[in-house]
Amino acid sequence: xxxxxxxxxxxxxxxxxxxxxxxxxxGWDMPVQYTAGVIEEHMRTRTAAGLxxxxxxxxxxxxxxxAIRFVNSLTTNDVTKLxxxxxxxxxxxxxxxxxxxxxxxxRFGPEKLLLVVNAGTTDKDWEWIASxxxxxxxxxxxxxxxxxxxxxxxxxxxxxxxxxxxxxxDEIKYYWFTTxxxxxxxxxxxxxxxxxxxxxxxxxxxxxxxxxxxxxxxAGKYGGEHGxxxxxxxxxxxxxxxxxxxxxxxxLADDISPLEAGLGWITKPxxxxxxxxxxxxxxxxxxxxxxxxxxxxxxRGIARDGFDVYVNDKKVGYVTSGSPAxxxxxxxxxxxxPTEFANIGQEIKxxxxxxxxxxxxxxxxxxxxxx
Amino acid sequence: MANIPxxxxxxxxxxxxxxxxxxxxxGITDYAQSSLGDVVYIDLPRVGDRFGTHEAFGSVxxxxxxxxxxxxxxxxxxxxxxxxxxxxxxxxxxxxxDAWFIKVKMENPGEADAMLSAVEYEEYxxxxx
Numbered sequence: 001x002x003x004x005x006x007x008x009x010x011x012x013x014x015x016x017x018x019x020x021x022x023x024x025x026x027g028w029d030m031p032v033q034y035t036a037g038v039i040e041e042h043m044r045t046r047t048a049a050g051l052x053x054x055x056x057x058x059x060x061x062x063x064x065x066x067a068i069r070f071v072n073s074l075t076t077n078d079v080t081k082l083x084x085x086x087x088x089x090x091x092x093x094x095x096x097x098x099x100x101x102x103x104x105x106x107r108f109g110p111e112k113l114l115l116v117v118n119a120g121t122t123d124k125d126w127e128w129i130a131s132x133x134x135x136x137x138x139x140x141x142x143x144x145x146x147x148x149x150x151x152x153x154x155x156x157x158x159x160x161x162x163x164x165x166x167x168x169x170d171e172i173k174y175y176w177f178t179t180x181x182x183x184x185x186x187x188x189x190x191x192x193x194x195x196x197x198x199x200x201x202x203x204x205x206x207x208x209x210x211x212x213x214x215x216x217x218x219a220g221k222y223g224g225e226h227g228x229x230x231x232x233x234x235x236x237x238x239x240x241x242x243x244x245x246x247x248x249x250x251x252l253a254d255d256i257s258p259l260e261a262g263l264g265w266i267t268k269p270x271x272x273x274x275x276x277x278x279x280x281x282x283x284x285x286x287x288x289x290x291x292x293x294x295x296x297x298x299x300r301g302i303a304r305d306g307f308d309v310y311v312n313d314k315k316v317g318y319v320t321s322g323s324p325a326x327x328x329x330x331x332x333x334x335x336x337x338p339t340e341f342a343n344i345g346q347e348i349k350x351x352x353x354x355x356x357x358x359x360x361x362x363x364x365x366x367x368x369x370x371x
Numbered sequence: 372m373a374n375i376p377x378x379x380x381x382x383x384x385x386x387x388x389x390x391x392x393x394x395x396x397x398g399i400t401d402y403a404q405s406s407l408g409d410v411v412y413i414d415l416p417r418v419g420d421r422f423g424t425h426e427a428f429g430s431v432x433x434x435x436x437x438x439x440x441x442x443x444x445x446x447x448x449x450x451x452x453x454x455x456x457x458x459x460x461x462x463x464x465x466x467x468x469d470a471w472f473i474k475v476k477m478e479n480p481g482e483a484d485a486m487l488s489a490v491e492y493e494e495y496x497x498x499x500x
Contacts, residue, residue, distance in 0.1 A: 021408075032408075037463075038434045039409045234408070234435050302412055302432050324411045324434050331412075353430075353437075 009055035010209035026120030028056045033232040041235035042326040049154035049220050050231035058122030060115040064138040078271040082107040091258050097279030099252040101125050118248045148209035153199030160220045183215045196243025242325045244365030250320045260288045291342035294364035297331035299357035303350045310349040373402040381492035382443040393480040396471040407433040410462040413455045420448045444482040450474040
């Protein structure tokens, strides 16, 4: 048996001090929950604030004359549409139009972009991106170890962060960012997140991770009845699922088209050539055979990842993510089904350990915050 | 450290039983609820169902995972704690009190005596690291 050494974020020690239950997450030693538990962490993020260590995410700099052209040739969204200090959600696609990874693209300038990719796919993405550089005028830097990333999410996010920075946070719109000092620490402050709430993701040098984390806990009144709570991977997953967001390895994979996964809104074949464009254009013309749908359990029971989906006693698809939704207080999930069944109100059956339980296709996102 | 009351008997699957004549109440231990995390759903059998020793009689689901629960003793279900359907969080809050799952009339009333004592269960937990 080989002993694998888990990678640690600069906040590992604090997670343990806070009672984090540590698990192996794609080779990273990460807290799945803290002492409050997943439901409370989820609810507090919706009603006050949650604090998330996302330092395991990967950061890749693309710099040079061809930076925009290069990233545009690798991803589905249109990088030429970004302004300085604006970010967008996008996908790296392969020749078959499948998804290598989903990512955020940040434009720092016309010759400087930052790609933020999933932790478990950082190495794969790096190799993929580097292998397509060829003779283009770009310098690639895998800077994943140079950053901690801390997400402050929830309706109190502005109130928590604003006293710690001179940057006027009201001027940063959703999916925009800026650079500035947070508690004196040079940071990237991005109004983004993976919870469906308002909030920020703060990137800084790893040696400041503990300082920032503790500052955010203090500023958020951690320990108080309505204070911020550190939130683990379990809450991160239920929050993103309620908000109808995809998770790589579940809704997205090398053999899943962004068009099947409901990511047509970040797929812009009209922008010009990119890897996988032909396959995507062809699929768009024909129409995908299967589609990702949201469902709600009607029968008592919880659908879990990988469970089979039936219509008219025939197996037609599978659940990509299924879970109780702590805020909505129902059992929900996402599933791939043939396009003919991908309609709101369609009744489906899910094989829950041998019992076929009834569920209904409903609209996503399941949860949408009030603005 | 997990709470392990002295007056109960335990299984290696982390069930506890409380013996009252030839009837036992069955629940899951503090260690089990803590490992599962927030319990959100419990699937229980019906009164009159019969189970052999170490047979799955239902399941407990937390937000993250599902876990089967086993009968440590053979017998017939004589009572089901339906109150857990509406308040599954009791399993986390009070695993040894209100959160018993079922009561079983034992086929072999001596069977519960062969289960682990509190001390033995604690040793078992330590040996599991």
